[in-house]
Amino acid sequence: MTVKVVIDSICSPSTDLVEKYDIPIVPINIHVGDTIFEDVIEVDARDLYQKLENDEEKITTSAPSYERFLIEFKKSLDTHDDCLCMTVASTVSNTYSLAMKARDEFDEDKRNRIHVFDTNTAGPASSLLVMEAIEMANKGKNIDDILSTLNELKPNAKFALILSTLKYVQRSGRVGKVTSIAGDLFNIKPLIYLNNGEIKFFGRARGMNQGYKMMIDEFKKDTLEKEMIRVAISHSNVEEEALTLKNMIKEIYPDLSVDISPLTLAIGLHVGPGVVSIGYIYK
The missing domain is CATH 3.30.1180.10 (Hypothetical Protein Tm841; Chain: A;domain 3)
Known part of the structure; x- marks a missing residue:
C-alpha cells in the first residue's frame, strides 16, 4: 500500500526536504497590494519583509482555493493507493475545511482513499509531523499505521x-x-x-x-x-x-x-x- 503526502504551505519543511521527497504543496495566497502571489512558490521573502518594514504596500494572506487541493488529490490518487493531506490547525485557518470540501468532490471509492489530517499546530511543529508521515510512507507503512502514529504524536x-x-x-x-x-x-x-x-x-x-x-x-x-x-x-x-x-x-x-x-x-x-x-x- 503506497501513501502520498500532500501539505499546505504553512506545514512545509525546508526547501531541501520538499525537493528531496517530492512533497506537493498547496500554497497559501499572499496579497501584495492588488497582486496575488503563492507562498513558497512565487515570493521573495527578503523583498516582502522589506516592504513590510517600510510599510510600502498592504500585505495580507488568504487560504488557497479548494481547486488546488482537487488537483493535488487527483495526481496523488493516480499514482498511489492513498493520499494523506496534512494541514495547519483548523482553529487558525480554514485550509482544513477547504481540503475536506475538495475531498467531498470525489466519488465514494476515491473519497475513502483521501485522508485529511489536521495537525492542530503550525510552522516547524507541523513540518515535523509531515516528515514523520513521509518517512513512514517511504518505509512502506500503510495509511492506518501512519494515522495512528500521527494521532499519538499530535497532542x-x-x-x-x-x-x-x-x-x-x-x-x-x-x-x-x-x-x-x-x-x-x-x-x-x-x-x-x-x-x-x-x-x-x-x-x-x-x-x-x-x-x-x-x-x-x-x-x-x-x-x-x-x-x-x-x-x-x-x-x-x-x-x-x-x-x-x-x-x-x-x-x-x-x-x-x-x-x-x-x-x-x-x-x-x-x-x-x-x-x-x-x-x-x-x-
Whole structure:
C-alpha cells in the first residue's frame, strides 16, 4: 500500500526536504497590494519583509482555493493507493475545511482513499509531523499505521515563538495599539505557543535573550527523559538568532538533529521580521 503526502504551505519543511521527497504543496495566497502571489512558490521573502518594514504596500494572506487541493488529490490518487493531506490547525485557518470540501468532490471509492489530517499546530511543529508521515510512507507503512502514529504524536506537537515587536501583530488587529507601543517601549517580547489547536501566551521577556531562555526552559520541561524528540527551528530573516537558539538546544541534547529553515511567509508576514520559532514533537 503506497501513501502520498500532500501539505499546505504553512506545514512545509525546508526547501531541501520538499525537493528531496517530492512533497506537493498547496500554497497559501499572499496579497501584495492588488497582486496575488503563492507562498513558497512565487515570493521573495527578503523583498516582502522589506516592504513590510517600510510599510510600502498592504500585505495580507488568504487560504488557497479548494481547486488546488482537487488537483493535488487527483495526481496523488493516480499514482498511489492513498493520499494523506496534512494541514495547519483548523482553529487558525480554514485550509482544513477547504481540503475536506475538495475531498467531498470525489466519488465514494476515491473519497475513502483521501485522508485529511489536521495537525492542530503550525510552522516547524507541523513540518515535523509531515516528515514523520513521509518517512513512514517511504518505509512502506500503510495509511492506518501512519494515522495512528500521527494521532499519538499530535497532542505533543508544540509550536512556540518569540515576537521581536508587537507592531505587526497590532496591524493584524490581534493586540491594541497602546499595548503594542508600550510593549516596544519597555522592550517586552511576548512568547506564544500553539498546541492542540490553541494559541496561548506563556510569558513576557525583557529582551530576546531572556525570551530564548524561557523558550528553552519550556522545551526542556516538555521533553526531558522522553524516548523520542524531534525539533526544528524557523525564523523570519534572522538566521544568526536561529543559530543562537540551536546552540542552546545542543547544550541540552548534544546528539539531537536540529534543522533551521525560514518561517513560512503565511506566518512570517503576520508576526513580522526578527522572529525566531521552535517546533517540536515527542513521545
